[in-house]
Amino acid sequence: MSPTSNVDHGPYDGLDATDPxxxxxxxxxxxxxDGIDPHVPDGVDRVALAALCLRLGDEALLLSHRLSExxxxxxxxxxxxxxxxxxxxxxxxxRLLLARAAVVEPGVVPELPAGSPVPAEDAxxxxxxxxxxxxxxxAALANGDFGHTVVRLFxxxxxxxxxxxxxxxxxxxxxxxxxxxxxKELTYHRDWSGRWVVTLARGTRESRRRTTAAxxxxxxxxxxxxxxxxxxxxxxxxxxxxxxxxxxxxRPDEGGELPDDLPDLLAEMQSVARxxxxxxx
Amino acid sequence: xxxxxxxxxxxxxxxxRIEPRDWMPEGYRRTLVRQIAxxxxxxxxxxxxxxxxxxxxxxLRRKQVLLAKVQDEAGHGLYLYSAAETLGVTxxxxxxxxxxxxxxxxxxxxxxxxxxxxxxxxxxxVDGAAICNQVPLCRTSYGPYGRAMVRICxxxxxxxRQGFELLMTMMRGTDEQRAMVQESVDRFWKPALMMxxxxxxxxxxxxRSMAWGIKRHTNDELRARFVEMTAPQAEALGVTLPxxxxxxxxxxxxxxxxxxCNAERLAHRQQAHDDGAWVREAASR
Numbered sequence: 001m002s003p004t005s006n007v008d009h010g011p012y013d014g015l016d017a018t019d020p021x022x023x024x025x026x027x028x029x030x031x032x033x034d035g036i037d038p039h040v041p042d043g044v045d046r047v048a049l050a051a052l053c054l055r056l057g058d059e060a061l062l063l064s065h066r067l068s069e070x071x072x073x074x075x076x077x078x079x080x081x082x083x084x085x086x087x088x089x090x091x092x093x094x095r096l097l098l099a100r101a102a103v104v105e106p107g108v109v110p111e112l113p114a115g116s117p118v119p120a121e122d123a124x125x126x127x128x129x130x131x132x133x134x135x136x137x138x139a140a141l142a143n144g145d146f147g148h149t150v151v152r153l154f155x156x157x158x159x160x161x162x163x164x165x166x167x168x169x170x171x172x173x174x175x176x177x178x179x180x181x182x183x184k185e186l187t188y189h190r191d192w193s194g195r196w197v198v199t200l201a202r203g204t205r206e207s208r209r210r211t212t213a214a215x216x217x218x219x220x221x222x223x224x225x226x227x228x229x230x231x232x233x234x235x236x237x238x239x240x241x242x243x244x245x246x247x248x249x250x251r252p253d254e255g256g257e258l259p260d261d262l263p264d265l266l267a268e269m270q271s272v273a274r275x276x277x278x279x280x281x
Numbered sequence: 282x283x284x285x286x287x288x289x290x291x292x293x294x295x296x297x298r299i300e301p302r303d304w305m306p307e308g309y310r311r312t313l314v315r316q317i318a319x320x321x322x323x324x325x326x327x328x329x330x331x332x333x334x335x336x337x338x339x340x341l342r343r344k345q346v347l348l349a350k351v352q353d354e355a356g357h358g359l360y361l362y363s364a365a366e367t368l369g370v371t372x373x374x375x376x377x378x379x380x381x382x383x384x385x386x387x388x389x390x391x392x393x394x395x396x397x398x399x400x401x402x403x404x405x406x407v408d409g410a411a412i413c414n415q416v417p418l419c420r421t422s423y424g425p426y427g428r429a430m431v432r433i434c435x436x437x438x439x440x441x442r443q444g445f446e447l448l449m450t451m452m453r454g455t456d457e458q459r460a461m462v463q464e465s466v467d468r469f470w471k472p473a474l475m476m477x478x479x480x481x482x483x484x485x486x487x488x489r490s491m492a493w494g495i496k497r498h499t500n501d502e503l504r505a506r507f508v509e510m511t512a513p514q515a516e517a518l519g520v521t522l523p524x525x526x527x528x529x530x531x532x533x534x535x536x537x538x539x540x541x542c543n544a545e546r547l548a549h550r551q552q553a554h555d556d557g558a559w560v561r562e563a564a565s566r
Contacts, residue, residue: 023514024446027346027439061341068335068348072328072549075557075564078361080328084352088345091522095341117454122340146560203563208561272397273339280454281340281447 010023030068032095032121036174038103044171050105051134053175054124056163057097058135061125062262063156065269066143082192086153089185096224098124104172117280118273126273130263136228140262147200147210151218156192158239159225161186162232194243198226201247212249219252283293287368293494298424309493313423314368315384316495318375319436321361322386323352324378326546330394330454331403334459343447347400350440364425381393387411387534391540392472398451398458398465404444406466406473406511412437412505414477422494445514452519463520470523475532477504 040046067087074080102109102120109120110127118127138156143149164186167179200207222240226233244251273279282290285304292299299305338344356372362372379385389407394400415437418430451458478484478500490496498506508525515522534540 008491023441024449027443027446047494069334071348072325072332072355073553073556075553075560077325077359079351079557079560080355081359084348084355088348088352091341091345091348095345098341119340125341126339146557177535185331200560204559204564207563208557243342264412268336272334272337276339276458278455279339279458280450281343 031099031119032092033099033103033174038174040104041171041173046105049172049175050101053101053104054099054108054120055134056160057094057101057124058133059139059156059160060090060097061094062135062265063138063153064088064094065265066139066141067149067153070149079146083149086189086192089189093178093182093185094125095121096174100172100174100178100265113277116278118277119143122273126270127277133266135261135262136221136224137258137260137262138218138224140260140265141221141258142261143219143263144214145210146196147207148214148217150193150196150200151211151214152221153189153242154197155218155222155225155240157186157189157193158204158236159229159232161190162235163229166232189240197243198247201249211247215249216252217256219254220256223254224258252269293422296420296422296494299422300424308489309495310368312490312493312495313426314365314370316490317365317368317426318359318370318378318384319386320380321358321365321375321388322359322384324358326386326390326550328354328358329549330390330392330542331400331547333394334397334400337397338400343400346443346447347443350404350443353436353440357429357436360429360433361426364423364429367425376554380547380554382538382547385536386546387476388535388540389469389472389476390546391437391535391543392469393542396461396465398448398461399469401444401447401451401462402465402469404440405448405470405514406443406444407476408437408441409442410473410476412441412506413503413510417497417503420497445518448518448520459519462518466515466520467523471527471531472535474504474507474525474527475529475535477501477507479529479532 040049064087067083067090070083071080071087074083098121099119102124106120109123110132112118112123112127116123117213136156138152141152161183164179164182168183170179172174197211200211202208226236240251273281289299289303289305289309291302299309328351335344335348335351338347342415355523362375365375366372375384379386381407389410394403412434414429415434419427419434421427421430433493451462481487481499481501484500487496487499512522535543538544
């Protein structure tokens with residue numbers, strides 16, 4: 001191979017132009033729902049639809065945030081990349097869902113001072129106080145070790161996958177499309193986290209001890225997720241049983257309560273946005 | 282000079298690639314391992330200063346852009362460690378040399394990032410400087426390194442434009458945001474100039490690396506290219522660049538381990554490595 005081939009359209013190209021817009025070429029993408037028909041079909045309850053989008057969007061954003069905290073801290077580079085992938089998928093879902101909630105029912109968006117440049121998705125993410133959030137405690141739960149992270153991700157993605165599968169036929173075409181996209185992503189998240197749970201459970205004595213402990217600590221998370229979506233119980237219980245069987249792990253007792261880590265999460269996530277309420281980013 | 286050595290010299294002279302199975306002088310191999318490993322370590326340590334802002338990014342779009350960028354850096358680290366492995370070292374050995382201080386990483390990542398504007402400035406200036414250094418490496422004489430650099434440079438170019446775009450957006454925001462941008466540029470300009478290494482007169486390895494086709498331009502040539510490229514961009518942004526007079530003793534101090542964040546960066550890396558040991562061990566069963 002000639003050493004000069006494949007470098008012809010060099011990265012200098014973007015740097016040497018004289019037009020300022022060229023120096024930011026390819027980076028300007030705006031509204032996540034840009035180009036999508038905002039129309040809500042007749043007969044769809046807008047308040048209920050907005051609440052559903054918000055609930056699914058909050059859940060995705062909170063879990064994405066926790067996964068993103070692993071960045072530069074994962075057990076190896078491959079895992080760092082994989083965790084960021086999952087976090088980015090969920091963040092993408094969150095953006096679409098929060099933006100859709102705001103279009104369907106603008107009343108859900110917190111009011112900001114007149115002239116505020118903050119888009120609706122960001123008003124929802126950065127200017128809502130903890131009581132207005134509708135995600136689970138499981139999603140907001142502070143990270144533990146890597147075993148805790150993959151067990152939590154497995155539980156959350158098992159439930160979310162079934163929830164999204166059922167929403168692919170929703171009468172709102174935007175929500176149905178987001179769900180269809182999400183099903184592909186969640187299938188991978190469940191597979192990736194499930195394989196890690198099995199690997200750790202069957203790995204060393206130490207990894208098995210940690211995985212068993214994570215499963216015990218997260219037993220109330222499983223209970224919470226099923227309480228939020230009781231209709232999917234049978235489907236998801238079957239998947240959990242399969243995983244426990246493959247991992248040779250016992251099902252833990254469901255007792256215990258989850259701490260509410262949402263206020264701490266939001267205090268950090270919202271800090272810069274709230275320090276500059278008129279800021280443009 | 283024997284046949285193998287002559288063949289090597291001829292390959293380099295006609296600007297062709299040396300491949301892993303080819304004979305190469307031991308010094309060439311050592312220089313490449315040092316340079317590629319240093320580059321890989323820079324990508325991995327470089328995840329930290331910006332990564333620290335992922336949880337506080339002020340819009341969902343910025344959170345997405347930043348997380349994807351830091352993820353790209355992990356990917357660059359992977360390609361580069363793989364390129365180094367073709368020279369007969371393992372990633373574990375290289376990581377151990379990073380943590381013992383035997384191998385270095387770019388001095389720039391030893392500076393703190395106290396402001397969100399630093400995310401934009403790192404993209405604009407630090408990735409911009411990295412591109413000036415790295416584009417010529419796409420034509421470097423060692424095949425696996427050159428090919429890794431082609432892809433890395435394309436991604437770095439995107440990061441550079443994203444950084445510029447963040448600063449441009451902030452400059453159109455509030456007075457406070459404009460002040461944040463200028464303050465950040467004031468802190469990063471000279472450290473960015475130092476990324477090209479010491480002046481040519483004080484760079485002992487340059488001549489040898491150029492003869493071997495590992496390096497294609499001297500430090501001062503690349504630094505001048507960067508300054509020339511950046512000046513009109515600064516004007517378009519509406520920021521003032523501080524002077525180009527660099528304190529080379531500062532570079533020596535930072536490289537030798539005495540920069541503002543050296544200890545913190547290595548401690549973070551060591552902690553992640555230690556915390557993940559049980560996972561890696563379980564996965565290797």
